Amino acid sequence: MSRVMAPPIGAIGVGHDRLDGREKVTGAACYAADTPVERLAHGVFVAATIPRGRILRIDLALADAAPGVLRIFTHENMPRLRPAPSPPAGQSLMPLQSDRVAYEGQPIALVVAATLEQAQHAASLIAAEYERQPSSVDFRSRLDRAAEASSFFESDTHLGNVDAALAGAPLRLAQRYRTADRHHSPLEPSATLARWENGMLTLDDATQYVWGVRLVVAEALGIPAERVRVRSSYAGGGFGCKGYVWPHQVLAAAAARELDRPLKVVLTRAQTFTSHGYQTASEQFVEIGAQRDGRLLALRNTSVNPTSQFDAYLEYCAIGSRTMYAVPAIETKHRVVHVDRGTPTPMRAPHDGVAMVGLEIAMDELAYAAGVDPLELRLRNYAERDPSTGKPFSSKELRACYRLAAERFGWGRRDPRPGSMRARRQRMGWGMASALMGTFRFPATARVTIEGDGRVLVEAGTQEIGTGVRTIIPQIAADVLGVPVERVRIALGDTTLPETGGTFGSSTTMSVGSAVADAAAKAAAKLTELGSSGPGDYAATLAAAGLTHLSADGAWQPEENGDWSMHTFGAVFAEVRVDEDLPVPRVSRVVGAYSAGRIINPKTARSQIQGGMVWGIGQALLEESPMDPVLGRYLSKNLAGYLVPASADVPELEVLFAEAFDPHASPLGAKGIGELGAVGVGPAIANAVFHATGIRLRDLPIRTEMLLG
Ligand code: MOS
Numbered sequence: 001m002s003r004v005m006a007p008p009i010g011a012i013g014v015g016h017d018r019l020d021g022r023e024k025v026t027g028a029a030c031y032a033a034d035t036p037v038e039r040l041a042h043g044v045f046v047a048a049t050i051p052r053g054r055i056l057r058i059d060l061a062l063a064d065a066a067p068g069v070l071r072i073f074t075h076e077n078m079p080r081l082r083p084a085p086s087p088p089a090g091q092s093l094m095p096l097q098s099d100r101v102a103y104e105g106q107p108i109a110l111v112v113a114a115t116l117e118q119a120q121h122a123a124s125l126i127a128a129e130y131e132r133q134p135s136s137v138d139f140r141s142r143l144d145r146a147a148e149a150s151s152f153f154e155s156d157t158h159l160g161n162v163d164a165a166l167a168g169a170p171l172r173l174a175q176r177y178r179t180a181d182r183h184h185s186p187l188e189p190s191a192t193l194a195r196w197e198n199g200m201l202t203l204d205d206a207t208q209y210v211w212g213v214r215l216v217v218a219e220a221l222g223i224p225a226e227r228v229r230v231r232s233s234y235a236g237g238g239f240g241c242k243g244y245v246w247p248h249q250v251l252a253a254a255a256a257r258e259l260d261r262p263l264k265v266v267l268t269r270a271q272t273f274t275s276h277g278y279q280t281a282s283e284q285f286v287e288i289g290a291q292r293d294g295r296l297l298a299l300r301n302t303s304v305n306p307t308s309q310f311d312a313y314l315e316y317c318a319i320g321s322r323t324m325y326a327v328p329a330i331e332t333k334h335r336v337v338h339v340d341r342g343t344p345t346p347m348r349a350p351h352d353g354v355a356m357v358g359l360e361i362a363m364d365e366l367a368y369a370a371g372v373d374p375l376e377l378r379l380r381n382y383a384e385r386d387p388s389t390g391k392p393f394s395s396k397e398l399r400a401c402y403r404l405a406a407e408r409f410g411w412g413r414r415d416p417r418p419g420s421m422r423a424r425r426q427r428m429g430w431g432m433a434s435a436l437m438g439t440f441r442f443p444a445t446a447r448v449t450i451e452g453d454g455r456v457l458v459e460a461g462t463q464e465i466g467t468g469v470r471t472i473i474p475q476i477a478a479d480v481l482g483v484p485v486e487r488v489r490i491a492l493g494d495t496t497l498p499e500t501g502g503t504f505g506s507s508t509t510m511s512v513g514s515a516v517a518d519a520a521a522k523a524a525a526k527l528t529e530l531g532s533s534g535p536g537d538y539a540a541t542l543a544a545a546g547l548t549h550l551s552a553d554g555a556w557q558p559e560e561n562g563d564w565s566m567h568t569f570g571a572v573f574a575e576v577r578v579d580e581d582l583p584v585p586r587v588s589r590v591v592g593a594y595s596a597g598r599i600i601n602p603k604t605a606r607s608q609i610q611g612g613m614v615w616g617i618g619q620a621l622l623e624e625s626p627m628d629p630v631l632g633r634y635l636s637k638n639l640a641g642y643l644v645p646a647s648a649d650v651p652e653l654e655v656l657f658a659e660a661f662d663p664h665a666s667p668l669g670a671k672g673i674g675e676l677g678a679v680g681v682g683p684a685i686a687n688a689v690f691h692a693t694g695i696r697l698r699d700l701p702i703r704t705e706m707l708l709g
Helices: 021-025 061-065 116-124 140-145 162-167 210-221 247-259 352-370 374-380 398-409 469-481 508-529 535-544 602-621 681-693
Strands: 041-047 053-059 069-074 107-113 127-132 156-159 171-179 191-197 200-205 228-231 263-266 282-290 296-307 329-338 426-438 444-451 456-459 488-491 549-556 567-579 585-595 653-657
Touching (some): 041 116, 061 069, 061 116, 107 247, 162 282, 162 296, 191 247, 200 210, 210 228, 210 247, 296 352, 352 374, 352 602, 352 681, 374 398, 398 567, 398 585, 426 585, 444 469, 469 488, 469 508, 585 602, 602 653, 602 681
Parallel strands (some): 200 228, 296 329, 585 653
Antiparallel strands (some): 041 107, 156 329, 171 282, 191 263, 426 567
């Protein structure tokens, strides 16, 4: 049969349905907390109710006597944990190690019982007495204490003489922009199931990075990494909150060892607000100097974000200003304010997604000040090279994006006057913004096996968090080997498989995909050596050689970005409707066009971008985690008070791609798209609201009361 089959050229570029779709919708897919294990005990956290102070006493008497309780761990009996590198540890503060309380929600006890209900009940009986110390969770009132910090990128950059260029600029703008604290809120909360057998720890974990979990847990427990196996077959979203490693994973492993019994810890929805990081709020101070025609002369962007008392997490909220536009003088600066909260963490789209809010609303303001169309303003300032480094872009089809999206949207029919466009009793606003996202690549390895029946097994330890990995990775192998995608399956999410990086930074297609392509090419070469003339005879070739299967290992080691400035880009156009009487802003249309290299699967790629756009709608209009300044806690640790876009908030989202093979980003020509869609939508909506109402809002999310009166 297979001999007559025509080689299915081009599995890459075909919009295949998700190969794991059926497993997911039928409930067959096994998520971490679903893992069936005998004698499983259940752990429930008790969390600190104050943001800063000391635990004086924890009364365990009632809980100890409650039915089913196996053990209660506090700082008084939890074994000492060693510090682990951060990242991949999400925070440096190890749990249950002292009487110090450094944020509300910090675990102060872990109750383990035979059933979940027994553990929950016993946890409810635990009361702690604290010595409360003066605290502050409000970074905006403490900007004078902004401190230096450093992490992935430089915190400060300087190009040209910004002061002089600003002084000589005919048009000047200086404004402050704000974004809110936000939480990831994946459908599946973080969950860990830990069990020990013969000194070997297995963790079934909802994680974006099985090797990160292995490293941190092994370090914390003081055991060799080889004695820890971490698996993650499926994860119900992550968006960054499962990228690093948080207290529940370490505690589950440590407590299971103490009890010599398998233990499961699942965060409650409320605990997802405090038991892992969040996206920080930001204050972005943007100064622009321009010619009368809108050409930029100077750009200064200073950003401040809150962080915990014990870690200096930087959200690079000025980073987009380094690269987006051709400006001769650019200064960017990042600072943190330490407050009594947990440590923040990346969230889709980290850094750029927040950074482009201030810059892109500022560009809209400049467009009105200069009397230039907002799209034309972007084109006048188009960067042919990265202005900060002078390096060429590895690929950039942003001009095509602007054109494609503007045409599809109908931007040419826009009346620029605010309040001039209407749809029935509603004001209609059209706004646009550019999108920019950094390109992150990690080393990866993979194995490809041709099985005796000609089917193909791809093995790579990478995680599937909902992005489409179980489909696009088989497509890549199928493309190289010339076999139908349906004959390729993938084993992933396991530290016993070939090592890859984390499923973050929109990196998986480039990194894991390139390693898989390498392994597949090596497997094909071995088959050719055995006399194969193509995919039609793989099974026969193995049989003739007396082989049950044939495997090849592949790897990809990205070089430093070196001579190239590597980013993905987009152009986003949004339409909003604002009712005359009750001005609730509603998004009615979004069109985005994207430059992200070669697209491996247009269907899953579109889904990724649409998902990101939904995050942008949340950023613009809904998502915010306000804190009570006195109690130092989040006001709403639930999805009734923390609003995410529901279906009725999401209109038609049109996604276009301006494809280009980017040979510098990866041998596949692909770049990343997991986070790009979440960039630019927020400011495009804010700009559309200005166009609809004439009210300039620089503080996201936009709330109805801001548009009253
Ligand atoms: Mo993404 S915030 O890099 O998981």
